[in-house]
Amino acid sequence: DSGVTQTPKHLITATGQRVTLRCSPRSGDLSVYWYQQSLDQGLQFLIQYYNGEERAKGNILERFSAQQFPDLHSELNLSSLELGDTALYFCASSAGGGALETQYFGPGTRLLVL
C-alpha cells in the first residue's frame, strides 16, 4: 500500500458527460501528479500540483482540468468525454516534487466511456 488513495476505483459513463476523479496524497506529501494510462498512448504525464499551485503541465487536453485543495487532496475533472478518454488514471505523490524524490502511485481510477 503506497498510502495514496484514489476514488472511485471504477467509473462508467457516456460520451459528453463530465466526471471528477479524486486523489489523496500520502501524509505529508505536498506534490500531486496525474498520469493517464491508455492502450494506444501508454503512460503519460498530465499535470502536477505543488502545495496548491500548478507546477508542470504535460499533454493535458483543454477539456481536462485539475486542482489541489488546501488539505492537499487533488481532483481531476474530465468534461465532454469522448470514447478515447477511456483509460486508467493514476495519481502519484511525492514530498516536494524534486529530482531525487520518489513518486508513489495510487491504485488508479479505471474510466470507461461508452
Place this chain on the structure above:
Amino acid sequence: GDSVTQMEGPVTLSEEAFLTINCTYTATGYPSLFWYVQYPGEGLQLLLKATKADDKGSNKGFEATYRKETTSFHLEKGSVQVSDSAVYFCALMDSSYKLIFGSGTRLLVRP
C-alpha cells in the same frame, strides 16, 4: 524531447530462469532512472531507482545499473518466480520532475 525505449514483450520465462529487460533512454543531462512494476489489476509500485551514473538500484532480487556511456538501465534478476509475472516500466525523471515512461514490458513466468 526526453524519451525511454523498452524491449517489446511479452517475455515468457520458466521459473528460476535469468531475466533481462532492456531499457535505453534519451535525455538532456543525467536524469534519475526508475523501474516500476504493475501487477495485474493494481497500480504502479516503485521497484528500484538510481540517481546518478554507475549507481546500482536493487530490490527483491532485481538489479539495474545506470550506464551513462550506453544510456541504459537494464533490469536483471537471477532467478524469476511465478509471482514476478507483471508489467515492468522503465522511466526517467525529466528536468521538470515529471516521469517519462517506456511502453512497458509484460513478463510471464511459467512454473
